[in-house]
Amino acid sequence: MSLVTLTDVSKSYRRTLALRPVSLELEPGELVALAGPSGSGKSTLLMIxxxxxxxxxxxxxxxxxxxxLPMAELQWxxxxxxxxxxxxxDELSITDNLAFPARAREDTADREKLLETLDLAKFAHRRPAQISRGEQQRAAVAxxxxxxxxxxxxxxxxxHQDRAHAELVLIRLRAAADAGTTVLVASHDPLLTQHADRTxxxxGA
Incomplete structure (x- = not known):
C-alpha cells in the first residue's frame, strides 16, 4: 500500500495556475525525484x-x-x-537546531552521526549566521x-551545494529511503536522478 496518495490535486493563486492536476502515489521506502521547469509547481506540490x-x-x-490525522498536524x-x-x-546552534524536533528523544549519537556524514561536525556549536548558506542547507537536511x-x-x-556536498546530501537522502523513509525531492539537480527510484x-503551468 502507498504511504500517501494524491489524486488530481491542483492549485492556483489569484487566478494564476500554479499546479496542473497531478496524481501521485508515494510508496514506503522510495526516493522520488520531482522535476520540471521553474513555475511548474514543484514547491506547491510539496506543500500540498x-x-x-x-x-x-x-x-x-x-x-x-x-x-x-490531517497531514498538517503530523509531527517531526x-x-x-x-x-x-x-x-x-537563528538563536540556536546547529546542534540545538537538530535537537529541536528530537527534543523528546534520546538520540544524541544519531545527531552527531548526521552532522559527520553531512560534513557539519566542525560547525556543530555555531549558529546559522556563522556558517555558509550551503552549510545551513545541509543542517536543514540533517x-x-x-x-x-x-x-x-x-x-x-x-x-547551495558544490558537487561533492550535493553528493553527500543525496547519498544521505538515499540512505534514509533505504532505511524505510519515503523521500520526495523537488530539484533541478541532474545528480538527483542517479539516486532516485523514479522521476x-x-x-509547466
Whole structure:
C-alpha cells in the first residue's frame, strides 16, 4: 500500500495556475525525484503533500503507518521538511537546531552521526549566521532526518551545494529511503536522478 496518495490535486493563486492536476502515489521506502521547469509547481506540490497548502481540486490521502490525522498536524517524527528558505532557528546552534524536533528523544549519537556524514561536525556549536548558506542547507537536511521520519519532503536541498556536498546530501537522502523513509525531492539537480527510484516530471503551468 502507498504511504500517501494524491489524486488530481491542483492549485492556483489569484487566478494564476500554479499546479496542473497531478496524481501521485508515494510508496514506503522510495526516493522520488520531482522535476520540471521553474513555475511548474514543484514547491506547491510539496506543500500540498505535507498539508501546508490546500489544493483547489483533488485529495491527499495518507495511509498507515502515518497516523489518522490531517497531514498538517503530523509531527517531526512523521514528516521532515527541507524548505528552500532553510528555516533554521537563528538563536540556536546547529546542534540545538537538530535537537529541536528530537527534543523528546534520546538520540544524541544519531545527531552527531548526521552532522559527520553531512560534513557539519566542525560547525556543530555555531549558529546559522556563522556558517555558509550551503552549510545551513545541509543542517536543514540533517534536521529533517534526525527523527527518522516516515516521510521527508525536500525542496531544492542541493541548490547551495558544490558537487561533492550535493553528493553527500543525496547519498544521505538515499540512505534514509533505504532505511524505510519515503523521500520526495523537488530539484533541478541532474545528480538527483542517479539516486532516485523514479522521476516525476511536471509540465509547466
Amino acid at each position: 503533500t505535507g498539508g501546508w497548502e490546500t489544493p483547489d481540486t483533488g485529495t491527499v490521502t495518507p495511509h498507515p503507518p502515518l497516523p489518522d 517524527d512523521h514528516v521532515g521538511f527541507v524548505p528552500q528558505s532553510i528555516g533554521l532557528f 534536521r529533517a532526518l534526525v527523527t527518522n521520519p516516515t516521510l521527508v519532503l525536500a525542496d531544492e536541498p542541493t541548490s 516525476i516530471t511536471l509540465a
